[in-house]
Amino acid sequence: MATLNLNGNDVSLPDDPRTTLLDFLHQHLSLFGTKKGCDHGQCGACTVLVDGERVNACLVFAFQLEDCEVTTIEGIGQSDNLHPLQQAFIERDAFQCGYCTSGQICSGVSLLQELRNGDPSAVSYNSKVSLKEDISERMSGNLCRCGAYPNIVDAITDVIALERQ
Amino acid sequence: MTTPNSKIVGSAVNRIDGVQKVTGQARYAAEQMSEHKPLVGWIVASDTAVGKIISLETGLAEQSEGVHAVVTYKNAGPMKPFSNPEDEGRFTQSRAVLNEPYIRHFGAPVALVIADTLEQARYAASLVDYTIEGQTPELLTHFEGATEVPDSLDGGFEPDANSGNKPDNNDVKTSVNSTYTTPSQISAAMEPHATVAEFKNGKLEVFTSVQIIAPAVQALAVTLEMDPKDIVVQSPFIGGGFGSKLGLHYDATLACIGARYVERAVKVVLSRRQVFYNTPHRGHSTQQMTLSANSDGALVSIVHRSAMPKAKGYEFAEATGAGARVTYQSQYIESTHRVKDVDLPLIDSTRSPGDAIGSLAFESAIDELAHEAGVDPLTFRLNNLPVVHPMKGTPFTSHNLGECLRQGAQQFKWQHKPQPSNGKVIGHGVASAMRMNIFVESSAQVEIDEQGKVTVCTDMTDIGTGTYTILAQIAADALQTSVNNVTVQLGDSRYPASCGSGGSFGAASTGSAVKRACEALIDSIQSQLPAELSNAKLYVEEGKIKAAKPNAEDSATPFLITDYIPTNTFPISAIGKVSEDDTSDDEQYSCGAHFAEVEVDTYTGEVRLLRQYGMFSAGQILNIKTASSQIKGGMVWGAGYALTEGIHHHEDSASFVNPDFGEYHIAVNRDIAEMSLDFLEEPDYAASPVGAKGIGELGITGAGAAIANAIFDATKVRVRDFPITMDKIISG
Numbered sequence: 100m101a102t103l104n105l106n107g108n109d110v111s112l113p114d115d116p117r118t119t120l121l122d123f124l125h126q127h128l129s130l131f132g133t134k135k136g137c138d139h140g141q142c143g144a145c146t147v148l149v150d151g152e153r154v155n156a157c158l159v160f161a162f163q164l165e166d167c168e169v170t171t172i173e174g175i176g177q178s179d180n181l182h183p184l185q186q187a188f189i190e191r192d193a194f195q196c197g198y199c200t201s202g203q204i205c206s207g208v209s210l211l212q213e214l215r216n217g218d219p220s221a222v223s224y225n226s227k228v229s230l231k232e233d234i235s236e237r238m239s240g241n242l243c244r245c246g247a248y249p250n251i252v253d254a255i256t257d258v259i260a261l262e263r264q
Numbered sequence: 265m266t267t268p269n270s271k272i273v274g275s276a277v278n279r280i281d282g283v284q285k286v287t288g289q290a291r292y293a294a295e296q297m298s299e300h301k302p303l304v305g306w307i308v309a310s311d312t313a314v315g316k317i318i319s320l321e322t323g324l325a326e327q328s329e330g331v332h333a334v335v336t337y338k339n340a341g342p343m344k345p346f347s348n349p350e351d352e353g354r355f356t357q358s359r360a361v362l363n364e365p366y367i368r369h370f371g372a373p374v375a376l377v378i379a380d381t382l383e384q385a386r387y388a389a390s391l392v393d394y395t396i397e398g399q400t401p402e403l404l405t406h407f408e409g410a411t412e413v414p415d416s417l418d419g420g421f422e423p424d425a426n427s428g429n430k431p432d433n434n435d436v437k438t439s440v441n442s443t444y445t446t447p448s449q450i451s452a453a454m455e456p457h458a459t460v461a462e463f464k465n466g467k468l469e470v471f472t473s474v475q476i477i478a479p480a481v482q483a484l485a486v487t488l489e490m491d492p493k494d495i496v497v498q499s500p501f502i503g504g505g506f507g508s509k510l511g512l513h514y515d516a517t518l519a520c521i522g523a524r525y526v527e528r529a530v531k532v533v534l535s536r537r538q539v540f541y542n543t544p545h546r547g548h549s550t551q552q553m554t555l556s557a558n559s560d561g562a563l564v565s566i567v568h569r570s571a572m573p574k575a576k577g578y579e580f581a582e583a584t585g586a587g588a589r590v591t592y593q594s595q596y597i598e599s600t601h602r603v604k605d606v607d608l609p610l611i612d613s614t615r616s617p618g619d620a621i622g623s624l625a626f627e628s629a630i631d632e633l634a635h636e637a638g639v640d641p642l643t644f645r646l647n648n649l650p651v652v653h654p655m656k657g658t659p660f661t662s663h664n665l666g667e668c669l670r671q672g673a674q675q676f677k678w679q680h681k682p683q684p685s686n687g688k689v690i691g692h693g694v695a696s697a698m699r700m701n702i703f704v705e706s707s708a709q710v711e712i713d714e715q716g717k718v719t720v721c722t723d724m725t726d727i728g729t730g731t732y733t734i735l736a737q738i739a740a741d742a743l744q745t746s747v748n749n750v751t752v753q754l755g756d757s758r759y760p761a762s763c764g765s766g767g768s769f770g771a772a773s774t775g776s777a778v779k780r781a782c783e784a785l786i787d788s789i790q791s792q793l794p795a796e797l798s799n800a801k802l803y804v805e806e807g808k809i810k811a812a813k814p815n816a817e818d819s820a821t822p823f824l825i826t827d828y829i830p831t832n833t834f835p836i837s838a839i840g841k842v843s844e845d846d847t848s849d850d851e852q853y854s855c856g857a858h859f860a861e862v863e864v865d866t867y868t869g870e871v872r873l874l875r876q877y878g879m880f881s882a883g884q885i886l887n888i889k890t891a892s893s894q895i896k897g898g899m900v901w902g903a904g905y906a907l908t909e910g911i912h913h914h915e916d917s918a919s920f921v922n923p924d925f926g927e928y929h930i931a932v933n934r935d936i937a938e939m940s941l942d943f944l945e946e947p948d949y950a951a952s953p954v955g956a957k958g959i960g961e962l963g964i965t966g967a968g969a970a971i972a973n974a975i976f977d978a979t980k981v982r983v984r985d986f987p988i989t990m991d992k993i994i995s996g
Contacts (some may be wrong), residue, residue, distance in 0.1 A: 122383070137454070141536070187284075195504075195893055196283030197290050198455040242932060246897030246899070252933065
């Protein structure tokens with residue numbers, strides 16, 4: 100039976116080929132940490148990691164992910180074992196309503212890896228662009244209507260500083 | 265850890281619901297009742313704005329795999345029609361849908377397909393065939409088209425007001441005569457409106473995303489012709505509201521009538537595009553202004569005339585002239601509002617109704633006048649501040665606009681502009697913010713158990729504003745315990761009715777109710793103590809309720825409350841209530857000054873924000889961290905309103921050209937640059953018992969105008985049609 104690995108556990112893929120990864124998480128697994136904000140890849144609220152890279156869960160069908168490793172917010176950290184970025188989001192108040200937050204954090208976790216890898220962004224070629232601006236650019240696929248952007252950048256900057264200590 | 269007499273209110277306590285939100289454990293409306301999987305409803309939307317359904321074929325859809333029902337006007341069951349003349353209150357009036365074969369606006373539901381899965385419902389919806397005999401929709405397309413005087417304006421303002429005498433021509437040295445337009449805008453909260461509903465033994469249980477709970481119960485009772493006692497509405501987490509969730513919308517009605525029809529739980533989640541049509545938006549505005557100053561640079565005349573659309577059958581009109589009436593002293597002030605009934609989706613509150621778009625226009629026009637008069641725009645504003653309400657002559661409970669402008673300019677370094685790089689120009693802009701403070705009826709219950717654990721219950725909501733946290737802070741201070749020792753339960757219609765979230769009134773009103781409840785709780789405990797101890801000061805420490813008798817020799821040796829009150833008396837609870845009587849009749853305003861530094865590319869017209877700064881005065885700040893976040897959020901909205909946001913109307917079909925995040929551009933992370941703010945704190949106990957005033961709408965009021973004025977300062981191009989996109993700057 101075709102499976103994908105979700106947060107460390109194998110789960111069977113759905114029969115309906117129309118089912119997106121996002122709807123699969125919600126409808127089949129009752130796993131609601133990943134949010135649906137637009138269902139069209141325009142807002143980033145459903146960002147998850149697929150084999151370590153960030154992906155909009157609304158833009159992939161579940162059946163495309165056979166044997167892939169998927170990490171959702173539930174796999175990033177737990178209440179008693181928060182990821183440093185989750186803790187930084189709390190300290191920096193990098194969210195208000197919380198609806199885009201799962202996606203922001205998954206995106207941010209992936210961003211940290213992209214920086215470690217030296218992956219380019221649309222502005223990173225320019226030596227005049229600051230780290231904060233680069234983070235802003237890299238986080239621009241994740242909309243936040245509460246307007247937590249400055250605090251989100253601060254939270255990610257804190258974790259980078261922690262890593263570079 | 266308890267430190268009696270510590271001041272928790274105001275401090276930067278982390279959100280108490282923070283862990284739930286960063287781990288994805290906070291449950292929003294669509295995620296409820298997952299244990300027995302509600303059926304899924306999908307809307308078949310009208311492709312015509314106004315008309316009558318003359319044919320409706322649902323057979324194919326009904327036979328489609330997984331489909332349980334197709335609900336239409338033919339089988340939806342009894343509902344009280346929308347907009348009956350006797351209906352009162354826009355959040356309690358009927359929200360009927362699918363109750364008649366008539367369509368009132370583009371995108372309105374024609375049918376609800378209910379199936380086991382979303383995929384099945386959505387596919388089957390494509391099989392529903394309908395024909396609508398359409399009529400030409402009415403829209404507001406020009407200023408003169410708005411001729412109706414609205415019955416009332418949001419915030420209780422009179423539609424028309426004037427004061428003073430028109431100045432003689434000799435007294436007028438400088439005048440500007442400008443017309444500004446702002447586009448239709450939408451709240452676009454990240455969580456689409458969603459409802460899960462189920463009837464259990466004749467009772468209706470509803471999870472929905474709504475800012476104010478009690479009227480939502482009433483609206484469902486009215487719509488479905490039920491007894492409100494048989495309805496429970498819960499909204500524990502709300503993924504943003506910004507006015508769009510003040511009342512219930514079609515997702516709620518459809519889930520309820522769907523659940524009534526299939527006799528099972530039904531979930532209806534709006535798609536992003538459905539949010540644009542099935543929930544409210546802000547109408548577009550045209551604001552004509554004539555502003556005049558005398559030779560001393562003093563304002564002598566302010567005339568502001570506003571024209572906006574109003575949705576048919578729905579009483580909402582915003583006071584775009586509110587800022588023009590209160591921000592500056594002027595010999596003569598005149599402000600009028602006209603509307604036109606249109607065939608558009610609901611038009612209702614969007615963050616800071618009136619002032620968000622009123623300030624865009626008015627503060628830009630004030631800037632024009634300052635430049636015409638040859639006076640620095642900051643100085644011009646400072647020179648024209650009112651001492652009392654400029655039209656009514658009544659005093660303000662507190663008024664710190666001048667200090668916000670003065671100290672804000674210092675912090676921002678108003679006089680210091682950086683050198684632009686090649687091909688760029690840099691500008692500074694300033695704008696004033698005056699946002700009326702509203703204090704309303706609210707109530708809450710506070711309970712304490714024998715271990716001193718405190719629980720606050722109210723049907724108040726937290727839409728991201730930090731309500732959970734500030735109510736815990738208020739209770740912790742009042743009962744002398746720690747925030748960790750307080751549990752806050754919100755968003756449930758079985759709890760005492762609060763004001764809900766909206767109009768920036770939530771924190772001050774419900775916060776005051778919680779404070780009252782704590783005081784009543786202390787009174788209740790003290791009254792059960794022996795007379796000589798009845799004025800002992802309570803506190804909670806190490807899992808015990810203790811007290812110390814003030815001014816007594818033995819005050820150093822506190823006693824246990826449970827030594828005097830039997831443990832089976834606990835938990836002890838009390839209700840706290842506040843009403844409009846608890847606030848002053850004087851003018852109440854939160855004040856602020858916004859500053860912006862922008863860089864504009866002279867070849868492309870591209871605007872980049874370099875800095876946004878604000879100085880605000882809003883009474884007692886309840887939590888400096890969450891308050892700052894909320895203000896920043898407003899400033900981000902200001903950037904969007906100045907530069908990117910706007911619904912484009914397709915006039916022939918009365919539809920929207922850009923109803924999604926791909927085309928309706930809210931600000932993204934990279935649009936925002938350095939942003940900072942400060943508060944001039946001054947508890948205003950005339951405004952509310954906790955001394956707080958509203959902040960949710962203060963942050964956006966004036967934020968966009970500061971950016972627009974900075975663009976003018978940089979380019980000398982005055983764009984009067986928002987948003988200020990690059991094409992308008994280049995052609996200006």
